[in-house]
Amino acid sequence: MSSSDLIMYEEEFSRIDEELQKLYVQTNAMVVFLVDKNGQLIASAGDTSDIDTTSLASLTAGNIAATGGIARLLGEKEFTILFHEGEKENIHISLIGQRVILVVIFDKRSSLGLVRLRVKKASEAFVKIFSDITSKSEKVKSSDSFDESPFAEISDEDIDNLFK
């Protein structure tokens, strides 16, 4: 398994959640998401009941991956911000620390300027949280203290049961 597996513990998760909530309030956004670069939703704030968050996460990551590919063709390292303007809703996508993607969906109750400003602030906080997560999972991996691991006692039967 790749060394870049993302392992999220309660503590960091609530820090992330807190930052997202803050951003959501400060930007007056409709909804904010944090997505892993591979398209997996990490957390969200705001009303997501009308949104297919799983699809949105995967497409956002595809979008970032595609523009990242374009960037490299042009000799840029990466485009870190994408902005799409719709008739009513806009979406601001930014890449944070090469690892996670922050998505802000907003309408006319907010503005691009405001979103930009707040996203920049929030990004710094997220970079810190994710570097903490990385060092924590490295520590856990090397220390053999897998007491909470759900995998230690996984049986073939458990796996078979998934496909019943």
Add this chain to the structure above:
Amino acid sequence: MSFINYSSREINCKIVYYGPGLCGKTTNLQYVYKKTNPDQKGKLISLATETERTLFFDFLPLALGDIKGFKVRFHLYTVPGQVFYAASRKLILKGVDGVVFVADSQIERMEANIESLDDLRINLAEQGYDLDKLPYTVQYNKRDLPNIAPVESMNKLLNPREVPYFEGVAVTGPGVFETLKNVAKQVLTELKKHY
């Protein structure tokens, strides 16, 4: 790269279907989608051309059930098989946990199968993965057609490592779940080794 969330108690794994153009990758996902309970699946998203060739990827999220109180989710992706979409294929492979290689059993597609398998190996290596160490399953698809190569000769050409392989007819279903189940099992077994 799997994503293990101790807070929401979820495990997410990414499985990529690879193979030459028209071998039946998208059809595999469509069949899985069709046969899975509504509460266990999300939308099947296909970014395709007007002629239904995959342009960027197909995506199907599955939430099959729990293991030890953790919700296990598999995110299935297909790559675009056409040769000139090489750049997109590389992107989809990022963070992969397990690979299904779908081979087209028709004799005239053997060349394309071999080429695609080489392409897979190279693209994985570019991201620092070794195909020989990754959870990996092979499917010989289109077994319903008349002009197909015998399984033994396909194994020789495409599966020298003798990983698990399945004969498939993705349009009607045989082999589809067997393949998925096998790769999923390998992925989870791999996780077990590391955590």
